[in-house]
Amino acid sequence: MTQALETLGRAGLRSFERLGRGQIFMAYVLAGIPEIALRWRLVVHQVYAVGVLSLVIIVVSGLFVGMVLGLQGYNTLVDFGAEESLGVLVALSLVRELGPVVSALLFAGRAGSALTAEIGLMKTTEQLSAMEMMAIDPLHRVVAPRFLAGIISMPLLAAMFSAVGVYGGYFIGVGLLGVDEGAFWSQMQDAVDLRDDIFNGVIKSIVFGVAVTWIAVFEGYDTVPTAEGISRATTRTVVNSSLAVLGLDFILTALMFD
Amino acid sequence: MLESKFVETIVGLFVALGVAALFMLAMKVSNLSSLGEDGGYDVTARFLNIGGLKVRSPVKMAGVVIGRVKDIELDRQSYEAVATLSLASKFDKIPTDTSANIYTAGLLGEQYVSLDPGAEDTFLKDGDRITLTQSAVVLEQLIGRFLYQKAAGDEG
Numbered sequence: 142m143t144q145a146l147e148t149l150g151r152a153g154l155r156s157f158e159r160l161g162r163g164q165i166f167m168a169y170v171l172a173g174i175p176e177i178a179l180r181w182r183l184v185v186h187q188v189y190a191v192g193v194l195s196l197v198i199i200v201v202s203g204l205f206v207g208m209v210l211g212l213q214g215y216n217t218l219v220d221f222g223a224e225e226s227l228g229v230l231v232a233l234s235l236v237r238e239l240g241p242v243v244s245a246l247l248f249a250g251r252a253g254s255a256l257t258a259e260i261g262l263m264k265t266t267e268q269l270s271a272m273e274m275m276a277i278d279p280l281h282r283v284v285a286p287r288f289l290a291g292i293i294s295m296p297l298l299a300a301m302f303s304a305v306g307v308y309g310g311y312f313i314g315v316g317l318l319g320v321d322e323g324a325f326w327s328q329m330q331d332a333v334d335l336r337d338d339i340f341n342g343v344i345k346s347i348v349f350g351v352a353v354t355w356i357a358v359f360e361g362y363d364t365v366p367t368a369e370g371i372s373r374a375t376t377r378t379v380v381n382s383s384l385a386v387l388g389l390d391f392i393l394t395a396l397m398f399d
Numbered sequence: 400m401l402e403s404k405f406v407e408t409i410v411g412l413f414v415a416l417g418v419a420a421l422f423m424l425a426m427k428v429s430n431l432s433s434l435g436e437d438g439g440y441d442v443t444a445r446f447l448n449i450g451g452l453k454v455r456s457p458v459k460m461a462g463v464v465i466g467r468v469k470d471i472e473l474d475r476q477s478y479e480a481v482a483t484l485s486l487a488s489k490f491d492k493i494p495t496d497t498s499a500n501i502y503t504a505g506l507l508g509e510q511y512v513s514l515d516p517g518a519e520d521t522f523l524k525d526g527d528r529i530t531l532t533q534s535a536v537v538l539e540q541l542i543g544r545f546l547y548q549k550a551a552g553d554e555g
Contacts, residue, residue: 186403188410193410196413294413296421301420330429338429339425
Protein backbone atom coordinates (compact mmCIF):
# COMPACT_ATOMS: atom_id res chain seq x y z
CA MET A 142 0.00 0.00 0.00
CA THR A 143 2.68 2.52 1.01
CA GLN A 144 4.72 1.19 -1.89
CA ALA A 145 1.95 2.11 -4.34
CA LEU A 146 1.57 5.56 -2.78
CA GLU A 147 5.30 6.06 -3.02
CA THR A 148 5.33 5.17 -6.69
CA LEU A 149 2.42 7.49 -7.37
CA GLY A 150 4.06 10.33 -5.48
CA ARG A 151 7.35 9.84 -7.29
CA ALA A 152 5.63 9.84 -10.66
CA GLY A 153 3.73 13.00 -9.75
CA LEU A 154 6.84 14.78 -8.50
CA ARG A 155 8.76 13.76 -11.60
CA SER A 156 6.14 15.11 -13.97
CA PHE A 157 6.01 18.39 -12.03
CA GLU A 158 9.77 18.54 -12.16
CA ARG A 159 9.71 18.06 -15.92
CA LEU A 160 7.07 20.75 -16.25
CA GLY A 161 9.21 23.17 -14.25
CA ARG A 162 12.32 22.23 -16.21
CA GLY A 163 10.41 22.86 -19.43
CA GLN A 164 9.57 26.37 -18.27
CA ILE A 165 13.09 27.25 -17.13
CA PHE A 166 14.32 25.87 -20.47
CA MET A 167 11.85 28.10 -22.29
CA ALA A 168 12.98 31.16 -20.31
CA TYR A 169 16.55 30.54 -21.46
CA VAL A 170 15.46 30.02 -25.07
CA LEU A 171 13.42 33.25 -25.03
CA ALA A 172 16.44 35.07 -23.64
CA GLY A 173 18.34 33.90 -26.72
CA ILE A 174 15.83 35.31 -29.20
CA PRO A 175 17.18 38.92 -29.33
CA GLU A 176 20.58 37.48 -30.15
CA ILE A 177 19.03 35.45 -32.96
CA ALA A 178 17.62 38.58 -34.55
CA LEU A 179 21.21 39.48 -35.44
CA ARG A 180 21.77 36.10 -37.08
CA TRP A 181 18.46 35.66 -38.85
CA ARG A 182 20.04 33.33 -41.42
CA LEU A 183 19.88 30.58 -38.81
CA VAL A 184 16.13 31.14 -38.56
CA VAL A 185 15.73 31.19 -42.33
CA HIS A 186 17.39 27.80 -42.62
CA GLN A 187 15.12 26.43 -39.90
CA VAL A 188 12.00 27.89 -41.53
CA TYR A 189 13.08 25.94 -44.59
CA ALA A 190 13.46 22.70 -42.62
CA VAL A 191 10.34 23.15 -40.50
CA GLY A 192 7.98 25.09 -42.74
CA VAL A 193 8.83 24.68 -46.41
CA LEU A 194 9.38 20.94 -46.16
CA SER A 195 5.98 20.56 -44.43
CA LEU A 196 4.29 22.45 -47.24
CA VAL A 197 3.46 19.45 -49.42
CA ILE A 198 1.71 17.45 -46.72
CA ILE A 199 -0.18 20.54 -45.53
CA VAL A 200 -1.39 21.54 -48.99
CA VAL A 201 -2.39 18.01 -50.02
CA SER A 202 -4.21 17.37 -46.73
CA GLY A 203 -5.91 20.76 -46.93
CA LEU A 204 -7.16 20.00 -50.42
CA PHE A 205 -8.53 16.62 -49.41
CA VAL A 206 -10.11 17.86 -46.18
CA GLY A 207 -11.82 20.65 -48.14
CA MET A 208 -13.07 18.23 -50.78
CA VAL A 209 -14.42 15.82 -48.16
CA LEU A 210 -16.16 18.71 -46.42
CA GLY A 211 -17.67 19.67 -49.76
CA LEU A 212 -19.00 16.18 -50.41
CA GLN A 213 -20.28 15.48 -46.90
CA GLY A 214 -21.70 18.95 -46.42
CA TYR A 215 -23.51 18.81 -49.74
CA ASN A 216 -25.09 15.43 -48.97
CA THR A 217 -26.50 16.75 -45.70
CA LEU A 218 -27.44 20.24 -46.82
CA VAL A 219 -29.22 19.12 -49.98
CA ASP A 220 -31.83 17.35 -47.81
CA PHE A 221 -32.85 20.75 -46.45
CA GLY A 222 -32.59 22.50 -49.80
CA ALA A 223 -29.77 24.58 -48.32
CA GLU A 224 -26.90 23.49 -50.55
CA GLU A 225 -26.07 27.16 -51.21
CA SER A 226 -24.81 27.31 -47.63
CA LEU A 227 -22.05 24.84 -48.54
CA GLY A 228 -19.54 27.68 -48.76
CA VAL A 229 -20.38 28.80 -45.23
CA LEU A 230 -20.00 25.29 -43.86
CA VAL A 231 -16.69 24.64 -45.61
CA ALA A 232 -15.17 28.04 -44.80
CA LEU A 233 -16.25 28.21 -41.16
CA SER A 234 -15.16 24.67 -40.32
CA LEU A 235 -11.79 25.24 -41.97
CA VAL A 236 -11.03 28.71 -40.69
CA ARG A 237 -12.20 28.16 -37.13
CA GLU A 238 -11.23 24.57 -36.40
CA LEU A 239 -9.85 22.25 -39.02
CA GLY A 240 -7.27 24.61 -40.48
CA PRO A 241 -5.43 25.38 -37.23
CA VAL A 242 -5.99 21.99 -35.57
CA VAL A 243 -5.31 19.56 -38.41
CA SER A 244 -2.31 21.51 -39.65
CA ALA A 245 -0.94 21.61 -36.08
CA LEU A 246 -1.36 17.84 -35.77
CA LEU A 247 0.38 17.30 -39.12
CA PHE A 248 3.04 19.81 -38.10
CA ALA A 249 3.66 17.86 -34.89
CA GLY A 250 4.07 14.65 -36.85
CA ARG A 251 6.10 16.07 -39.70
CA ALA A 252 8.23 18.82 -38.14
CA GLY A 253 7.98 18.32 -34.36
CA SER A 254 9.25 14.76 -34.46
CA ALA A 255 12.13 15.80 -36.75
CA LEU A 256 13.12 18.61 -34.37
CA THR A 257 13.15 16.26 -31.40
CA ALA A 258 15.16 13.61 -33.20
CA GLU A 259 17.66 16.16 -34.50
CA ILE A 260 18.30 17.85 -31.15
CA GLY A 261 18.20 14.48 -29.37
CA LEU A 262 20.86 13.08 -31.67
CA MET A 263 22.96 16.21 -31.20
CA LYS A 264 22.80 15.63 -27.47
CA THR A 265 23.52 11.90 -27.76
CA THR A 266 26.57 12.46 -29.95
CA GLU A 267 27.66 15.20 -27.51
CA GLN A 268 27.55 17.95 -30.10
CA LEU A 269 25.71 20.14 -27.60
CA SER A 270 28.41 19.56 -24.97
CA ALA A 271 31.05 20.34 -27.59
CA MET A 272 29.35 23.67 -28.26
CA GLU A 273 29.35 24.47 -24.57
CA MET A 274 33.07 23.69 -24.50
CA MET A 275 33.52 26.31 -27.21
CA ALA A 276 31.53 28.78 -25.08
CA ILE A 277 28.55 28.70 -27.46
CA ASP A 278 25.23 28.36 -25.72
CA PRO A 279 23.35 25.57 -27.55
CA LEU A 280 20.06 26.96 -26.25
CA HIS A 281 20.75 30.16 -28.16
CA ARG A 282 22.53 28.71 -31.18
CA VAL A 283 20.51 25.51 -31.75
CA VAL A 284 17.19 25.68 -29.93
CA ALA A 285 16.13 29.34 -30.23
CA PRO A 286 16.21 29.49 -34.07
CA ARG A 287 14.21 26.27 -34.30
CA PHE A 288 11.65 27.53 -31.80
CA LEU A 289 11.27 30.82 -33.65
CA ALA A 290 10.99 29.02 -36.99
CA GLY A 291 8.18 26.86 -35.63
CA ILE A 292 6.22 29.90 -34.45
CA ILE A 293 6.69 31.65 -37.80
CA SER A 294 5.79 28.62 -39.89
CA MET A 295 2.69 27.39 -38.07
CA PRO A 296 0.28 30.30 -38.80
CA LEU A 297 1.44 30.45 -42.41
CA LEU A 298 0.90 26.72 -42.87
CA ALA A 299 -2.53 26.90 -41.21
CA ALA A 300 -3.56 29.79 -43.47
CA MET A 301 -2.47 27.85 -46.55
CA PHE A 302 -4.33 24.78 -45.30
CA SER A 303 -7.55 26.78 -44.92
CA ALA A 304 -7.16 28.61 -48.24
CA VAL A 305 -6.47 25.41 -50.18
CA GLY A 306 -9.29 23.67 -48.32
CA VAL A 307 -11.80 26.37 -49.29
CA TYR A 308 -10.81 25.86 -52.92
CA GLY A 309 -11.10 22.09 -52.48
CA GLY A 310 -14.67 22.57 -51.26
CA TYR A 311 -15.27 24.97 -54.13
CA PHE A 312 -14.07 22.47 -56.75
CA ILE A 313 -16.31 19.74 -55.37
CA GLY A 314 -19.32 21.92 -54.58
CA VAL A 315 -19.39 24.25 -57.57
CA GLY A 316 -17.42 22.24 -60.09
CA LEU A 317 -18.73 18.76 -59.48
CA LEU A 318 -22.06 19.02 -57.67
CA GLY A 319 -23.42 22.14 -59.33
CA VAL A 320 -23.86 24.53 -56.38
CA ASP A 321 -24.38 28.07 -57.63
CA GLU A 322 -21.03 29.84 -57.70
CA GLY A 323 -22.29 33.28 -56.71
CA ALA A 324 -24.24 31.94 -53.73
CA PHE A 325 -21.26 29.83 -52.64
CA TRP A 326 -18.97 32.86 -52.30
CA SER A 327 -21.52 35.49 -51.24
CA GLN A 328 -23.03 33.42 -48.43
CA MET A 329 -19.51 32.59 -47.30
CA GLN A 330 -18.56 36.26 -47.22
CA ASP A 331 -21.75 37.06 -45.37
CA ALA A 332 -21.16 34.53 -42.63
CA VAL A 333 -17.38 34.62 -42.11
CA ASP A 334 -16.18 37.54 -40.03
CA LEU A 335 -12.64 38.84 -40.36
CA ARG A 336 -12.06 39.41 -36.67
CA ASP A 337 -14.25 36.77 -35.07
CA ASP A 338 -13.36 33.91 -37.38
CA ILE A 339 -10.17 34.52 -39.33
CA PHE A 340 -8.14 36.40 -36.71
CA ASN A 341 -9.19 33.95 -34.02
CA GLY A 342 -8.09 31.10 -36.28
CA VAL A 343 -4.71 32.77 -36.73
CA ILE A 344 -4.39 33.28 -32.96
CA LYS A 345 -5.18 29.60 -32.48
CA SER A 346 -2.50 28.54 -34.93
CA ILE A 347 0.10 30.79 -33.27
CA VAL A 348 -0.72 29.25 -29.88
CA PHE A 349 -0.48 25.76 -31.37
CA GLY A 350 2.82 26.67 -33.02
CA VAL A 351 4.26 27.75 -29.66
CA ALA A 352 2.95 24.63 -27.92
CA VAL A 353 4.10 22.09 -30.52
CA THR A 354 7.55 23.61 -31.06
CA TRP A 355 8.12 24.09 -27.34
CA ILE A 356 7.30 20.45 -26.64
CA ALA A 357 9.43 19.28 -29.59
CA VAL A 358 12.59 21.22 -28.71
CA PHE A 359 12.26 20.49 -24.99
CA GLU A 360 11.82 16.76 -25.54
CA GLY A 361 14.85 16.79 -27.80
CA TYR A 362 16.96 18.71 -25.32
CA ASP A 363 15.75 16.55 -22.43
CA THR A 364 16.43 13.24 -24.23
CA VAL A 365 18.08 10.40 -22.35
CA PRO A 366 21.24 10.22 -24.52
CA THR A 367 20.78 6.72 -25.90
CA ALA A 368 19.22 5.33 -29.08
CA GLU A 369 16.21 4.21 -27.08
CA GLY A 370 16.00 7.63 -25.43
CA ILE A 371 15.73 9.37 -28.80
CA SER A 372 12.99 7.03 -29.96
CA ARG A 373 11.06 7.61 -26.72
CA ALA A 374 11.50 11.36 -26.90
CA THR A 375 10.24 11.45 -30.50
CA THR A 376 7.17 9.41 -29.59
CA ARG A 377 6.51 11.64 -26.60
CA THR A 378 6.74 14.73 -28.78
CA VAL A 379 4.08 13.50 -31.18
CA VAL A 380 1.75 12.20 -28.45
CA ASN A 381 2.11 15.14 -26.08
CA SER A 382 1.91 17.86 -28.68
CA SER A 383 -1.16 16.28 -30.29
CA LEU A 384 -2.85 16.13 -26.90
CA ALA A 385 -1.76 19.68 -26.12
CA VAL A 386 -3.16 20.93 -29.42
CA LEU A 387 -6.53 19.26 -28.89
CA GLY A 388 -6.77 20.39 -25.26
CA LEU A 389 -5.74 23.95 -26.06
CA ASP A 390 -8.19 23.98 -28.95
CA PHE A 391 -11.04 23.21 -26.58
CA ILE A 392 -10.00 25.98 -24.20
CA LEU A 393 -9.47 28.53 -26.97
CA THR A 394 -12.77 27.66 -28.64
CA ALA A 395 -14.61 28.04 -25.33
CA LEU A 396 -12.99 31.44 -24.82
CA MET A 397 -13.35 32.76 -28.38
CA PHE A 398 -16.73 31.53 -29.60
CA ASP A 399 -19.12 31.86 -26.69
CA MET B 400 23.53 21.96 -45.95
CA LEU B 401 21.84 23.37 -49.02
CA GLU B 402 23.15 26.48 -50.66
CA SER B 403 22.20 29.51 -48.61
CA LYS B 404 20.85 31.66 -51.43
CA PHE B 405 18.56 28.91 -52.68
CA VAL B 406 17.18 28.28 -49.21
CA GLU B 407 16.57 31.96 -48.63
CA THR B 408 14.70 32.29 -51.91
CA ILE B 409 12.52 29.29 -51.13
CA VAL B 410 11.78 30.57 -47.62
CA GLY B 411 10.91 33.97 -49.04
CA LEU B 412 8.51 32.28 -51.42
CA PHE B 413 7.03 30.27 -48.56
CA VAL B 414 6.40 33.36 -46.45
CA ALA B 415 4.90 35.17 -49.43
CA LEU B 416 2.59 32.21 -50.10
CA GLY B 417 1.49 32.14 -46.48
CA VAL B 418 0.74 35.85 -46.44
CA ALA B 419 -1.08 35.49 -49.76
CA ALA B 420 -3.21 32.72 -48.25
CA LEU B 421 -4.08 34.94 -45.28
CA PHE B 422 -4.88 37.80 -47.62
CA MET B 423 -7.09 35.53 -49.72
CA LEU B 424 -8.93 34.40 -46.58
CA ALA B 425 -9.43 38.02 -45.54
CA MET B 426 -10.61 39.30 -48.93
CA LYS B 427 -12.41 36.39 -50.51
CA VAL B 428 -13.72 34.33 -47.61
CA SER B 429 -14.62 36.98 -45.03
CA ASN B 430 -16.76 40.06 -45.34
CA LEU B 431 -13.90 42.57 -45.28
CA SER B 432 -14.61 43.76 -48.81
CA SER B 433 -18.27 44.50 -48.12
CA LEU B 434 -19.56 47.11 -45.69
CA GLY B 435 -16.80 48.04 -43.25
CA GLU B 436 -17.40 48.67 -39.59
CA ASP B 437 -15.91 52.16 -39.70
CA GLY B 438 -18.00 55.31 -39.52
CA GLY B 439 -21.72 55.13 -39.92
CA TYR B 440 -24.36 56.42 -37.55
CA ASP B 441 -26.65 54.78 -35.03
CA VAL B 442 -30.43 54.92 -34.78
CA THR B 443 -32.63 53.02 -32.35
CA ALA B 444 -35.88 51.20 -32.94
CA ARG B 445 -38.24 49.69 -30.35
CA PHE B 446 -39.97 46.41 -31.03
CA LEU B 447 -42.53 44.48 -28.98
CA ASN B 448 -40.84 41.26 -30.04
CA ILE B 449 -37.64 40.86 -31.99
CA GLY B 450 -38.01 37.13 -32.59
CA GLY B 451 -34.65 35.66 -33.59
CA LEU B 452 -32.91 38.94 -34.40
CA LYS B 453 -29.27 38.95 -33.30
CA VAL B 454 -26.45 41.43 -32.96
CA ARG B 455 -24.76 41.74 -36.40
CA SER B 456 -27.97 40.81 -38.24
CA PRO B 457 -28.25 42.81 -41.46
CA VAL B 458 -30.35 45.96 -41.85
CA LYS B 459 -31.75 46.18 -45.35
CA MET B 460 -33.58 48.73 -47.42
CA ALA B 461 -35.21 47.48 -50.62
CA GLY B 462 -33.25 44.28 -50.05
CA VAL B 463 -29.87 46.00 -50.03
CA VAL B 464 -27.75 45.71 -46.88
CA ILE B 465 -27.20 49.24 -45.53
CA GLY B 466 -26.14 48.44 -41.97
CA ARG B 467 -26.02 45.99 -39.11
CA VAL B 468 -27.77 45.53 -35.78
CA LYS B 469 -25.25 46.84 -33.27
CA ASP B 470 -26.89 46.17 -29.95
CA ILE B 471 -30.09 44.70 -28.52
CA GLU B 472 -31.41 45.52 -25.07
CA LEU B 473 -34.60 45.23 -23.09
CA ASP B 474 -36.21 48.42 -21.83
CA ARG B 475 -36.92 47.59 -18.19
CA GLN B 476 -39.84 50.03 -17.90
CA SER B 477 -41.81 49.30 -21.04
CA TYR B 478 -40.63 45.70 -21.62
CA GLU B 479 -39.84 46.55 -25.22
CA ALA B 480 -36.75 45.43 -27.06
CA VAL B 481 -34.50 48.34 -28.05
CA ALA B 482 -32.39 47.54 -31.11
CA THR B 483 -29.55 49.88 -32.05
CA LEU B 484 -29.02 49.88 -35.80
CA SER B 485 -25.70 51.02 -37.18
CA LEU B 486 -26.17 52.41 -40.70
CA ALA B 487 -23.42 53.20 -43.17
CA SER B 488 -22.75 56.93 -43.43
CA LYS B 489 -23.31 57.05 -47.19
CA PHE B 490 -26.97 56.23 -46.60
CA ASP B 491 -27.69 59.47 -44.74
CA LYS B 492 -30.86 60.51 -46.58
CA ILE B 493 -33.32 58.26 -44.78
CA PRO B 494 -36.61 60.03 -43.91
CA THR B 495 -37.59 60.28 -40.24
CA ASP B 496 -40.93 58.55 -40.82
CA THR B 497 -39.22 55.43 -42.12
CA SER B 498 -40.68 52.26 -40.65
CA ALA B 499 -38.69 49.28 -39.41
CA ASN B 500 -39.94 45.71 -39.75
CA ILE B 501 -38.37 42.45 -38.78
CA TYR B 502 -38.57 39.94 -41.58
CA THR B 503 -37.22 36.45 -42.11
CA ALA B 504 -35.07 35.57 -45.09
CA GLY B 505 -36.81 32.54 -46.51
CA LEU B 506 -39.12 30.38 -44.41
CA LEU B 507 -36.55 29.36 -41.81
CA GLY B 508 -33.68 31.70 -42.64
CA GLU B 509 -32.06 34.35 -40.49
CA GLN B 510 -34.01 37.41 -39.46
CA TYR B 511 -33.16 40.92 -40.54
CA VAL B 512 -34.45 44.45 -40.10
CA SER B 513 -36.09 45.91 -43.17
CA LEU B 514 -36.46 49.68 -43.46
CA ASP B 515 -39.29 51.05 -45.58
CA PRO B 516 -38.63 54.69 -46.47
CA GLY B 517 -41.21 57.30 -45.54
CA ALA B 518 -41.96 60.63 -47.20
CA GLU B 519 -40.69 63.27 -44.72
CA ASP B 520 -38.18 65.89 -45.83
CA THR B 521 -36.18 65.58 -42.62
CA PHE B 522 -33.66 62.80 -42.39
CA LEU B 523 -32.54 60.47 -39.60
CA LYS B 524 -29.46 61.59 -37.64
CA ASP B 525 -27.16 59.82 -35.23
CA GLY B 526 -29.05 58.88 -32.06
CA ASP B 527 -32.52 59.28 -33.61
CA ARG B 528 -35.30 56.83 -32.96
CA ILE B 529 -37.43 55.07 -35.56
CA THR B 530 -40.96 55.22 -34.15
CA LEU B 531 -42.86 53.17 -36.71
CA THR B 532 -41.97 49.56 -36.06
CA GLN B 533 -43.50 46.19 -36.60
CA SER B 534 -42.51 43.17 -34.55
CA ALA B 535 -41.15 39.91 -35.79
CA VAL B 536 -43.61 37.29 -36.88
CA VAL B 537 -43.23 34.36 -34.51
CA LEU B 538 -44.08 31.21 -36.40
CA GLU B 539 -45.51 29.42 -33.34
CA GLN B 540 -47.93 32.30 -32.65
CA LEU B 541 -49.04 32.27 -36.27
CA ILE B 542 -49.64 28.52 -36.27
CA GLY B 543 -51.40 28.75 -32.91
CA ARG B 544 -53.73 31.49 -34.16
CA PHE B 545 -54.43 29.56 -37.36
CA LEU B 546 -55.29 26.37 -35.49
CA TYR B 547 -57.50 28.32 -33.04
CA GLN B 548 -59.41 29.97 -35.87
CA LYS B 549 -59.74 26.66 -37.68
CA ALA B 550 -61.13 25.00 -34.57
CA ALA B 551 -63.54 27.90 -34.02
CA GLY B 552 -64.58 27.77 -37.67
CA ASP B 553 -65.32 24.04 -37.53
CA GLU B 554 -67.60 24.48 -34.55
CA GLY B 555 -69.57 27.37 -36.04
